[in-house]
Amino acid sequence: MATALITGATAGIGLEFAWQLAASRHNLVLVARDAHRLDAVAQQLNSVAGVHVDVLPADLGTREGIDSVVQRLSDRDRPINLLVNNAGYAINTRFLDSEIDDQAEALTVMVEAVMRLSHAAAKVMRQRGRGLIINVSSVAALTASGTYSAHKAWVRSFTEGLAVELSGTGASAMALCPGFVHTEFHERAGIDYSGFPEVAWLSAEELVREALADARRGAVLSTPSLRYKGASGLLRILPRFVVRALQVRGAVASTAAGRRNPITTPSQT
Structure with missing residues (x-):
């Protein structure tokens, strides 16, 4: 049986990847910060799907946490066939109003961790001649919504490269670019999108x-x-000054509506 390693695996998109991959008979390695939540999810997956589930508690905002996952990905005796780099979050504050250490930690989770984990996995996959890396980017990569957009733009461009x-190696990589998804992402960030129409979700x-179907057909x-x-x-064909103007307009509208955070982050990982 193939083995998939998923970061941010206890909620939202990561948890859904875990269930769908378990249903397709993948063994799993689940990565998240909360060890108790990891254990609970692992027990549920094992009981329902009957697959083997390992847990790896790790804080990807730290070098120690990243290194522990890199070590697992580099283990050639226990190969990982599919890596899903999904861990991420939004900071509910504009860049200049936030603490720079908070911004640096978000950069570590959504950029440095993706780079280091992809590097470790891809080296083994290339040598074995098979394997897939899915890096979760966002439609926000094409907007101008602060550092979150910058992180996701980096993920998109990096994954294409x-x-x-x-x-030609037998291994491959794909960037997944979601829009708004019903998960606990926005609630955990303290972002109120209750006014958004249901059709947007x-x-x-x-x-x-759909992401797994795209991966099977070799989409990048x-x-x-x-x-x-x-x-x-x-968003790709609009002049960038128009994209920036739309972002400013959205910020003004959100502020007028009394929302805590005028920054739009149409993705969750």
Whole structure:
């Protein structure tokens, strides 16, 4: 049986990846900070799906946490066939109003950890001639919503470059670019999107199902749903000054509505 390692695996998109991969008979290595929550999820997956589940508590905002996952990915005797770099979060404060240490930790989780884990996994996968890395980016990568957009733009560009480097090796990489997804992401960040229309939202189930289908056909970029494919296409062709103006307009509207955070983050990991 193949083995998948998933970061941010106890909630939202990561948890849905765990369930769908377990249903397709993947053994799992689950990574998150909360050891008790990891154990509970592992027991549920093992009981329901009958797959082997290992847990690896690690804080990817620290070098020690990253190194512990890198060590597992580098173990050639227990190969990882699929890596899902999903861990991430939003900071509910504008860049200049936030603490720089908080911003640096977010950068570590969503950029440095993705780079180091991808590097460790890809080296083994290239040598074995098979394997897949899915890095969770976002439609926000095409917007101008602060450091979150910057992190996700880096993930998108980095993954495309990695896919080029792995071409012809039997291993591959794909960037998943979600829009708004019904998870606890926004609630945990203290961001109120209750006023957004339901049509803007995807379920984690449909998102992951389409992402895995895209991966099977060898896609390098996956943007689930026609509406977000359309939105991404529009964002790519709009002049950047228009994209920035839309961001300013959204910030003003959010502030006028009394929301805590005027920064739009249309993704959750």
